[in-house]
Amino acid sequence: MPLSVLDWREVKRHYIGRKDVHRRMMKLHARGQSKEFVDLALGISDKAGNYSASDHALGPQIRKDNRDADQRVFELAGLLMHLEDGIGAPVLIHSAALKRLKIGVGSEISCMVNPTVCWVANTRTIWTHLVFKHHGSIRRADEELALYRNEDESSEMAYRRWTALHSGVVATLDRVVQYGAGMAQSVGIKPGKIPYIWADAICSSLYAHHHK
Numbered sequence: 001m002p003l004s005v006l007d008w009r010e011v012k013r014h015y016i017g018r019k020d021v022h023r024r025m026m027k028l029h030a031r032g033q034s035k036e037f038v039d040l041a042l043g044i045s046d047k048a049g050n051y052s053a054s055d056h057a058l059g060p061q062i063r064k065d066n067r068d069a070d071q072r073v074f075e076l077a078g079l080l081m082h083l084e085d086g087i088g089a090p091v092l093i094h095s096a097a098l099k100r101l102k103i104g105v106g107s108e109i110s111c112m113v114n115p116t117v118c119w120v121a122n123t124r125t126i127w128t129h130l131v132f133k134h135h136g137s138i139r140r141a142d143e144e145l146a147l148y149r150n151e152d153e154s155s156e157m158a159y160r161r162w163t164a165l166h167s168g169v170v171a172t173l174d175r176v177v178q179y180g181a182g183m184a185q186s187v188g189i190k191p192g193k194i195p196y197i198w199a200d201a202i203c204s205s206l207y208a209h210h211h212k
Contacts, residue, residue: 002131003179006205013179015192015201020050022112022197027079029113034074038063041077041109041140049112051204052104052122067098072098073109080110084197086170089165103162103211111196119173119196120203121166123149127163128203129172138210173199 023041033175042062043054050155053059063069076096080089093106103121109117119125123145130141148161173196180202181191192198 001027001179002136002206003183003202004207006202008184008187011184011201012189012192014204015198016092017048018197018201019192019194021046025034025049025112029077034070039208041073043114045056048109050105051103052108055159057196058100058105058173058204062100072096077109077113080115080118083114083117086110087167089118090166092157103166119170120200121162121169124152124207125169125173125200126165127207128176129169132172166195176202
């Protein structure tokens with residue numbers, strides 16, 4: 001079982017941090033504080049707001065490369081917030097036509113504003129999906145992930161491929177939520193109640209464990 005290597009106390013700490021940022025983002029959006037919201041949504045003021053953006057310093061680039069970036073990201077988040085099925089997130093992200101804001105960053109925003117419905121499809125979660133797909137093989141997961149990461153993410157083909165990955169990863173994340181709950185409880189840790197933030201915390205911890 002790939003998850004057996006995890007420190008569930010660390011997973012829970014990660015989950016709590018992400019949950020706190022989620023709550024801050026929701027308050028900022030409700031108050032119409034677009035700049036402060038986007039600072040979090042793009043991982044600028046706190047990397048826990050968007051690891052996909054923070055890891056590659058995309059937040060400042062998204063602001064620089066897009067006219068009215070804060071308002072457009074704010075509006076996109078509002079649309080993602082009201083999705084009733086996370087499968088629709090890639091269409092909204094693509095339609096927003098924000099340079100450098102692709103499915104990795106966008107799906108993370110969707111999860112942080114609508115985490116009972118939307119999930120993250122980024123390096124960490126897709127890699128975890130590939131580990132499960134390859135029956136625990138870290139090497140094969142690394143090799144397959146490298147194929148996706150080397151693509152030109154601005155191309156239409158890359159969008160279609162990442163959309164397929166987004167829809168495919170959710171079944172694995174649902175398994176991760178279920179397995180993670182049992183394994184955390186077995187060591188006296190209460191699982192996170194918000195499903196896709198809990199799944200993301202597990203995937204992030206697993207990825208970090210194997211990519212130190």
